[in-house]
Amino acid sequence: MKGTIHNRDSFLNHIASQLGRDHRTAGITRPAWKHDAPWEVMKDYTEEQLLEVFKKQCRNIHTAVIETSKTQLPGVLKKLVSENGGGPVIIPEDSRFEEYGLTRLLKQEWPQENVPVYQWQAKKREENLKAAETSNFSILFSDYTLAESGTVCVKAKKGLGRALHYLPANYIAIVPRHTLVPRLTQAVHDMNRAIGNGEPAPSSIHFISGPSNSADIEMNLVVGVHGPLQAFYVLV
Template sequence: MRGTIQNRDEFLSKVAGQLGQRSFTEGVERPKWKYQPQHAVLKDAGSDELLEILKMQCTKIHTDFFVSGKSGLMETLKTVVSNYGGGPILTWKDSRFDTIGLTPLFKQIWPEENVEINEWESSRGEENIELAEKANVGITISDITLAESGTAVLFSSKDRGRTVSFLPAKSVILIPKSTIVPRMTQATKIMREKVKNGEHVASCINFITGPSNSADIESRLVVGVHGPTKATYIVIEDL
């Protein structure tokens, strides 16, 4: 259901009046700045260089980092989850898992090995939250990945619950290599283009940079304050 904006024009007119300006409701053009340094950072970096930058950044944000081809992805993921202590596991309901060859692991191998694995299912309602709270590992897929900051951008939907990335004790984010861009500049451009082209854009977009952490006034780092205590990125090369 789409929401309704109430009293928008009146509100904007009042703000414009307080600023001593005329209110514009149409014909507004985006300003063209003479200098745009945000576009210069890493603008000539190729995909392999961006991969190395992302890898280096992960050492700074306390995130384990793996690179795998599609053929070795299943074993890499099994190793990561095993090192994290196994299940319970919670994943998105996402057709991309089938595309990258993980459906046999989720539907057959792990269940046969008595590893508990659940899939976010919108029809479950609040039960999804309970599954996320008890999960040891949450597995998601990055839609856009920022090399400069080591940030995974996740688009939520009814089948891709946002809590899968922050309620489980550990987080594993799969990163198709093609999603890696230099920085926030390119991510916002991608989202603007989607809106411009009439594509659906998630109402909830999460920017996740490694495991949950915070620092007090003395800069003493504490990990796991309000989310996963550990995080792993697995970059998938040959998609």
């Protein structure tokens, strides 16, 4: 159902007159700036240099970075979960779990070891929220990883609900090394390009920089007030 727009032209004409010009109906040309700071920051950094910036920033935001290989990833996840209270574990629907060799761990090993694993199901809202609220760990993949701020970027999609980021007590982001970019500029540019090429736009985009931090009261830092108590980035 489409709504009806009333008084659009008179409204826009009034705004234009207040700006001292005519109502503009054609497209505009983006200005060519002399300095383009968002693209200049770390533009010549190698992948290794970006990685060092990322790890340094993660120390500032109370987030552990664990470097591993694809073959060792299942063992790293088992160790992290075991050393931090065990399950339950909640995961989204994501083909990368199979791609990164985690199917056996999630569907066989953990259930046999009394570590429940729940996979988010798009049409079961109440069950999903209850599972997220009672989970000790959520495990997800980063779509983009920002070196400058120690941030993982995750695009919401079917099978990956927002509660996965906020309700579990601990948060593991699996970070494929190729997702590492200097800063927000490159991540948003790539998302805009993908949407321009026909990829569906995500319903929301989450930029997560470590565990929840708040210093609102007398500038005393408290970790875990509004979300996970701990965050782990597993760099593969």
